[in-house]
Structures are given as C-alpha cells and as structure tokens.
Amino acid sequence: MEKPAALAELVRVKARRDTVDLDYLRAARAAAENASQREIARVLALSQPAVNKILARARGIADLRPTFHGATPFEVAQRYSGGFIDRDQVIDELARWPYLPKPKADEFDDVWEPGEGTWYDVEEALQQGLIDGEIYEAAQLRRHAGKQ
Structure with missing residues (x-):
C-alpha cells in the first residue's frame, strides 16, 4: 500500500533533518580538534x-565509513530518502556493506539484539519507508551475487 504524498514527504524531510544533524555533529567534533x-x-x-x-x-x-555515505546501512538509506544520494548509489552501498553476522542465539534465550x-x-529502513521493496x-540480490 502506497503512502499518501504528504506522509512520504514527511519521511523524506525527517531523513534530511536526521542526516544533516549527524553531519552537524561530525563537523562540530572535527572543528573541536x-x-x-x-x-x-x-x-x-x-x-x-x-x-x-x-x-x-x-x-x-x-564516522562515515570510507567509500560509503553513512556510518551504518540505515544512515545510507536515510541519505537516499533525504535526496542526498541516488537510487543506484543506495543499492550499490547496501549491497557492498560489510555486514556483521547475525549473532547466534543464546541456548537459554533466543532473543538477540541485531x-x-x-x-x-x-x-x-524498509519498514520506516526510507527505501522501497x-x-x-x-541490494539483497547484488549482495548475494557478490558472495558467489
């Protein structure tokens, strides 16, 4: 189900605001050096x-990861949603990201924090509407194709 235009715009503006805030904090930290x-x-x-x-x-x-537009895959998706990078770039970066493996569940507790x-x-990012299906x-197909 597609979001109404006003809600989609709200998601885009929030992504812009969040990424600009991250850039502001990083710039302040760099200036303080x-x-x-x-x-x-x-x-x-x-x-x-x-x-x-x-x-x-x-x-x-x-810090931003070298060759990526974010410190996390989620931030990369935020930058796409906010209009800072294009569709091809977000797919490329999400496919190339060196993901951490899923933690093994504890034998006594199958709950894990990703x-x-x-x-x-x-x-x-998909659930929050930063990227589409x-x-x-x-990204998933390209990621798995690169592992072969």
Whole structure:
C-alpha cells in the first residue's frame, strides 16, 4: 500500500533533518580538534555550555565509513530518502556493506539484539519507508551475487 504524498514527504524531510544533524555533529567534533569551545561558540553564536552539549552528543556518533555515505546501512538509506544520494548509489552501498553476522542465539534465550551494521538496518529502513521493496530486493540480490 502506497503512502499518501504528504506522509512520504514527511519521511523524506525527517531523513534530511536526521542526516544533516549527524553531519552537524561530525563537523562540530572535527572543528573541536583545532578550535576551542569558545571559538566554536563564537562562530555559531551559541554559548560555550551549548557547544559542550553538542560535543558530548558528537562523541557518540560514528564516522562515515570510507567509500560509503553513512556510518551504518540505515544512515545510507536515510541519505537516499533525504535526496542526498541516488537510487543506484543506495543499492550499490547496501549491497557492498560489510555486514556483521547475525549473532547466534543464546541456548537459554533466543532473543538477540541485531545492533548497527547488520542486515537488520536495511530491514528497518524498509519498514520506516526510507527505501522501497525494489531497492531492498536489488541490494539483497547484488549482495548475494557478490558472495558467489
């Protein structure tokens, strides 16, 4: 079932906002390597405590993976949904991603947390409407073709 246009646009705008926020945090962290918090506060017209909070958030953000447009497959899908990369690029990156293997279930508990970097990121992106079923299938087919 296709989403109404207004809901699809809402998903796109949220993806844009989320990826721009990640870029902002990464840029702030990079700036802090060569500038003081006071200097950063001055150029951003913020208080130093506000910059400190931004940098605290930035510490938990992973860097982009080399040759990818995201730190996780989910972020790659967000960048596609937000219009930062095209369809061919998202399929290529989701197919090439070095996914972590699915953890083995504990013999006493079959519940597992997939974590970032597993194929679950792509499934979650599909469920949230960041990618469509055709992208999901194309990435999966290309991924498995590359393993042969």
